[in-house]
Amino acid sequence: xxxxxxxxxxxxxxESNNQEREDQYETSHYKSPLFSDPWKPYQRPRAIIKxxxxxxxxxxxxxxxxxxxxxxxxxxxxxxxxxxMDLSVTKLLRAHQWLYVNLEGNSxxxxxxxxxxxxxxxxxxxxxxxxICPFSTGSGIPEVRTMLAGIEMxxxxxxxxxxxxxxxxxxxLAAGSTVSLGKVGPLVHLSTMVGAYLSKLCTLIQDKKKDxxxxxxxxxxxxxxxxxxxxxxxxxxxxxxxxxSHFALRHYTASCTALTISITPIYSVSTETLQALFKTNFPTxxxxxxxxxxxxxxxxxxxxxxxxxxxxxxxxxxxxxKTNTAFVKMLTTEKGLYSGLVAFLLASVTxxxxxxxxxxxxxxMNQLLTSLLDSRQWSSQHQNASVQLQPEPLSEWSSSGSPxxxxxxxxxxxxxxxxxxxxxxxxxxxYFMPVFVYGAALGRLHGEGVxxxxxxxxxxxxxxxxxxxxxxxxxxxxxxxxxxxxxxxPALLAIELTGQCSHAVPVLLATLLANALARxxxxxxxxxxLSISKRLPHxxxxxxxxxxxxxxxxxxxxxxxxxxxxxxxxxxxxxxAVKTSSETQIPVVExxxxxxxxxxxxxxxxxxFLRRPKTETLEKHLHEVCSIHPTSVLLSPHNTVQxxxxxxxxxxxxxxxxxxxxxxxxxxxxxxMKKILEDLAKEx
Numbered sequence: 001x002x003x004x005x006x007x008x009x010x011x012x013x014x015e016s017n018n019q020e021r022e023d024q025y026e027t028s029h030y031k032s033p034l035f036s037d038p039w040k041p042y043q044r045p046r047a048i049i050k051x052x053x054x055x056x057x058x059x060x061x062x063x064x065x066x067x068x069x070x071x072x073x074x075x076x077x078x079x080x081x082x083x084x085m086d087l088s089v090t091k092l093l094r095a096h097q098w099l100y101v102n103l104e105g106n107s108x109x110x111x112x113x114x115x116x117x118x119x120x121x122x123x124x125x126x127x128x129x130x131x132i133c134p135f136s137t138g139s140g141i142p143e144v145r146t147m148l149a150g151i152e153m154x155x156x157x158x159x160x161x162x163x164x165x166x167x168x169x170x171x172x173l174a175a176g177s178t179v180s181l182g183k184v185g186p187l188v189h190l191s192t193m194v195g196a197y198l199s200k201l202c203t204l205i206q207d208k209k210k211d212x213x214x215x216x217x218x219x220x221x222x223x224x225x226x227x228x229x230x231x232x233x234x235x236x237x238x239x240x241x242x243x244x245s246h247f248a249l250r251h252y253t254a255s256c257t258a259l260t261i262s263i264t265p266i267y268s269v270s271t272e273t274l275q276a277l278f279k280t281n282f283p284t285x286x287x288x289x290x291x292x293x294x295x296x297x298x299x300x301x302x303x304x305x306x307x308x309x310x311x312x313x314x315x316x317x318x319x320x321x322k323t324n325t326a327f328v329k330m331l332t333t334e335k336g337l338y339s340g341l342v343a344f345l346l347a348s349v350t351x352x353x354x355x356x357x358x359x360x361x362x363x364x365m366n367q368l369l370t371s372l373l374d375s376r377q378w379s380s381q382h383q384n385a386s387v388q389l390q391p392e393p394l395s396e397w398s399s400s401g402s403p404x405x406x407x408x409x410x411x412x413x414x415x416x417x418x419x420x421x422x423x424x425x426x427x428x429x430x431y432f433m434p435v436f437v438y439g440a441a442l443g444r445l446h447g448e449g450v451x452x453x454x455x456x457x458x459x460x461x462x463x464x465x466x467x468x469x470x471x472x473x474x475x476x477x478x479x480x481x482x483x484x485x486x487x488x489x490p491a492l493l494a495i496e497l498t499g500q501c502s503h504a505v506p507v508l509l510a511t512l513l514a515n516a517l518a519r520x521x522x523x524x525x526x527x528x529x530l531s532i533s534k535r536l537p538h539x540x541x542x543x544x545x546x547x548x549x550x551x552x553x554x555x556x557x558x559x560x561x562x563x564x565x566x567x568x569x570x571x572x573x574x575x576x577a578v579k580t581s582s583e584t585q586i587p588v589v590e591x592x593x594x595x596x597x598x599x600x601x602x603x604x605x606x607x608x609f610l611r612r613p614k615t616e617t618l619e620k621h622l623h624e625v626c627s628i629h630p631t632s633v634l635l636s637p638h639n640t641v642q643x644x645x646x647x648x649x650x651x652x653x654x655x656x657x658x659x660x661x662x663x664x665x666x667x668x669x670x671x672x673m674k675k676i677l678e679d680l681a682k683e684x
Contacts, residue, residue, distance in 0.1 A: 443476020
């Protein structure tokens with residue numbers, strides 16, 4: 001930085017003192033140490049640009065830290081990526097719809113159009129992702145949770161992974177609701193990739209040797225990914241807090257900066273106020289009868305039971321794909337073929353002229369959710385012939401002429417196994433939104449049944465109050481998705497998506513009861529099962545699959561003693577320790593015989609000591625030339641792995657020394673903790 005600031009002065013001196021060198025390079029009008037390489041083109045413009053950039057850095061840094069500009073850039077970039085993805089998917093979906101409509105009258109051609117279009121897109125997405133970056137398949141949420149827990153996984157944050165995941169996700173979403181896949185998880189993963197590179201850029205600009213804000217940027221990026229997908233900043237903050245093992249208070253302030261910027265493009269500039277992503281028209285005078293709380297509680301228990309069934313089927317399918325030789329071979333060598341066949345099967349089931357007419361298969365994922373949140377009673381409209389049915393949403397659910405109850409029940413029955421089968425596709429895809437829609441359908445069926453039983457309405461204060469099935473659909477969506485993920489944030493997300501604060505109490509009640517039932521028996525959640533299947537070193541997931549983990553002590557994994565220095569160590573011993581150890585903190589003991597831990601010395605101080613002339617270091621001892629720093633946190637060999645992981649999450653990159661009665665027995669770092677968790681994952 002000083003060399004750049006002083007370049008003009010040295011430049012003028014070079015012109016007066018080195019006239020001969022000027023004549024030698026006639027094309028160079030200004031000479032300085034900055035321009036010592038004569039082959040570099042445009043030397044003076046480069047120096048001017050560097051000076052301007054340095055001045056801009058000083059100006060921006062005087063107002064706030066560079067990481068805050070990184071948060072703002074993260075929000076802008078994710079809003080742009082989300083908009084570009086939605087625009088591309090909309091164009092592809094309209095092209096499919098246009099082709100299908102123009103083939104009206106030829107059922108065979110319509111069938112091939114309906115099935116081959118999503119099959120080809122899924123096959124292309126799978127092949128492209130596998131050839132470009134195999135790590136781009138799947139949701140990405142298990143990997144993000146592992147990285148937020150402190151484990152470094154750089155191959156999941158590469159540029160090739162981001163490129164493959166973005167294009168592959170567009171192809172999968174363009175396949176429509178036939179494959180029943182969403183975009184929440186991959187968008188969170190994409191956001192963490194962008195955040196990781198912005199964090200490196202901020203570190204480079206600030207001239208830091210070590211990026212201390214990388215973990216904070218990843219936490220913020222996870223929240224921005226959810227917010228840019230749904231336009232729900234509070235839910236994004238809650239989801240990020242759930243995914244990270246340690247959510248510091250400063251993360252809230254940092255997240256608010258990026259969240260505010262990321263959700264701005266989601267709302268239309270023509271509206272006077274912010275609008276919810278899924279508009280609803282629930283009654284506000286009396287949204288629900290007080291005694292309906294019991295029915296919402298029953299819905300929560302029903303969603304909890306359905307989630308247990310779904311999670312059981314999902315875990316069974318994961319084991320089956322890992323143990324069945326035919327599946328293993330196909331998923332290893334023929335991923336594109338497998339994805340195409342599965343997408344063709346799912347599209348054949350949802351063909352509108354066959355079973356799809358009972359499942360509203362022409363609707364997209366967003367249209368399905370919007371129709372299920374309709375506040376009108378479909379059963380009363382269907383039975384009353386004098387009521388003119390609106391083209392949406394009832395027309396698609398009753399296109400076959402069958403009762404609405406039959407269409408909803410058939411939808412739930414078929415979508416259960418279709419969702420489980422779609423999760424095996426080796427493509428970039430999200431799994432949250434399909435479960436959210438499934439829960440809305442379950443709540444809608446429950447609400448329509450309640451409305452049919454109380455067809456004359458419920459009387460409250462001598463006023464007739466009709467049942468609102470859309471409120472039950474909202475509660476069912478939050479309850480089922482919360483039970484599947486073992487979180488409560490979907491309740492907040494459901495309220496933010498629809499803007500229906502009037503149903504906050506029943507939605508939260510249903511979500512709590514569904515979570516209580518789903519968590520009973522210490523069964524793993526959806527993302528825990530994925531982490532266990534991939535053998536990721538994620539401690540909360542391993543606790544569900546490894547019952548002995550809470551009682552596993554750190555002493556069982558301590559191997560050869562680390563490099564250590566005694567208090568009276570000489571230059572030869574210090575030089576040997578520096579060569580054999582790469583740790584930034586080297587422990588210091590009273591003597592090699594007693595092993596009493598005194599503290600630690602920094603590797604940088606030892607290197608400075610060794611650079612001195614030999615005459616000065618020959619008779620010097622360690623405690624005379626280096627300061628011995630005291631240790632603030634110590635571990636015992638009897639501490640569990642869970643306790644050590646929690647302490648490491650709080651202290652960060654600091655090395656933890658393991659002592660027994662004051663004697664040093666080993667040390668623990670994040671690298672060793674990752675190896676311990678990987679060893680435990682292999683035992684599952």
